[in-house]
Amino acid sequence: MYSLEELKHFIHQAAKDLEVSREPKELYQPIQYVFQTGGKRLRPVLSLMACNLFNDQVDQAVMPALGLEVFHNFTLLHDDIMDGAILRRNQTTVHEKWDQNIAILSGDVMAIMAYEYITDCPVDILPEVIRIFNITARSVCEGQQYDMNFEKQLNVSTEDYLLMIEKKTSVLLAACLQIGALIGGAPKPDAEQLYDFGLNLGMAFQLQDDILDSFGNPELFGKEIGGDIKSNKKTWLLIKALEMANPGDKKELVKLLAGTNRDDDGKVDKILSLYNKLGIKELAEKLVQFYFSKTRTSINNVKVPEKRKLFLRELTDSLMNREK
């Protein structure tokens, strides 16, 4: 069995050989740049861990795992154009560093590379891997569209929001685990348990992101606290606050949200006070625990010896206790 660090190393090695020295360089340099900036490599590591639950070897799962990471980075690259983001992982975004056309086209090539690598899996499970990934990839795009819709939409319910993050974030984590498990030789029911595990982990993870953005420890968080509030982002916290606030507080909240994407009039402090008054943080934490406990049920149901589950449990626990 491989540790987290060993699995990260496999991904790191495979990423080095990414075919980015190809021509035209205008197309491949941005892809190399995106990959060098790194990130947590959470998706491919989860995929390899799922494989490793069932199989002592993970080599057949490395390229598909890398493909899933390439797909994730493709969606970030295009999302950054759509959001007009200047920075990603503390580095200038591709459309800022090069230009928008190059960002669109490099992203398109990354989507194709993702399919190339993901379909580089054992041929007996190829149709099933493709089926899972197609549904997932489409769902991620649908999630991004809902996210963009919500920016302009007045009434977004917590149910709408949870469906959006399920599509935009959770299904990809779920697919990473399911595909990794299938490559490892998992029986179908176990692979489905791991899909559910990933789905609920994704929900918990995204909600925790929302909590950290408003209530994180500024010294540990790595970004400024209150970024979501400043930019009027409709997170679960904000939607819940809008649902729960009394008429007076709601009026004040709507007024603050109608303003600029800056911290005018102490907007961040005012909204944080309201969150505190309504106990929003505790409600969000309860929801994180709800999804987290579902991940435990799923992993418990996977029919492999308990000791094989050690690294996946450790990783999940550390994700749930993260400060950034």
Add this chain to the structure above:
Amino acid sequence: MYSLEELKHFIHQAAKDLEVSREPKELYQPIQYVFQTGGKRLRPVLSLMACNLFNDQVDQAVMPALGLEVFHNFTLLHDDIMDGAILRRNQTTVHEKWDQNIAILSGDVMAIMAYEYITDCPVDILPEVIRIFNITARSVCEGQQYDMNFEKQLNVSTEDYLLMIEKKTSVLLAACLQIGALIGGAPKPDAEQLYDFGLNLGMAFQLQDDILDSFGNPELFGKEIGGDIKSNKKTWLLIKALEMANPGDKKELVKLLAGTNRDDDGKVDKILSLYNKLGIKELAEKLVQFYFSKTRTSINNVKVPEKRKLFLRELTDSLMNREK
């Protein structure tokens, strides 16, 4: 054996069932719009014809053929953003009718749908179909990048240009034929002959497009003659003229190209005169014939009875004699 009209009908029927009634509608309406505007459906028809060379049934090839058309339309959608195009097939482009973000994301979903449909093929040839399509899809993006590079590049050779159109246009036609043939049960060498057939057909087709844009019959062409010249597009005609012109003519040509994207100072007439003086049209037509004759060699080499090749020969001949 099915006629051109019958094959078009199969594609038309399959396109009707395109999953475009899905939510969110902001994502799927533009896809439906792109599909309703139609086009020649050349790629899927060629794919079905290649299948029909080897097999009386083409039903297994319909979804992959549609997928290849969806992929083609995805590239047009993103190219139109990059080129800032206002019209496509006489209809407002998606980024003009909706907005750029929707055009990026709808395009992304179309790329995924393309993979969905193309991989809906007999499982015994699935790995080979995916391999061919992955290389092709990447190549199309590389071709688009070269095309964008050439706009800013002073010296583009005819060899550079031919490589660019091979990647941007020809390889997809080639892949359509090869994949269709494989689904029809073609032996590998025959499928490769059909790949070559499509590759050379694509070269002939694109060069003919360039000729028609400058020398077409205005009444039959359907668009204004001289559009490429006006917009300083580096077509084979222009590159060849720059290569062949005497120093005085070349200086004049470079001066005209440095101007606006309009017909200032009778630019179109002046450049057409130079083309006539240098015999550019005849040289281009000779090159079209060169590629066209290669398609004949390839189709002759395909080991099926001559009568099965009838419709493919007819379609190729009509493409070579088109006025628009």
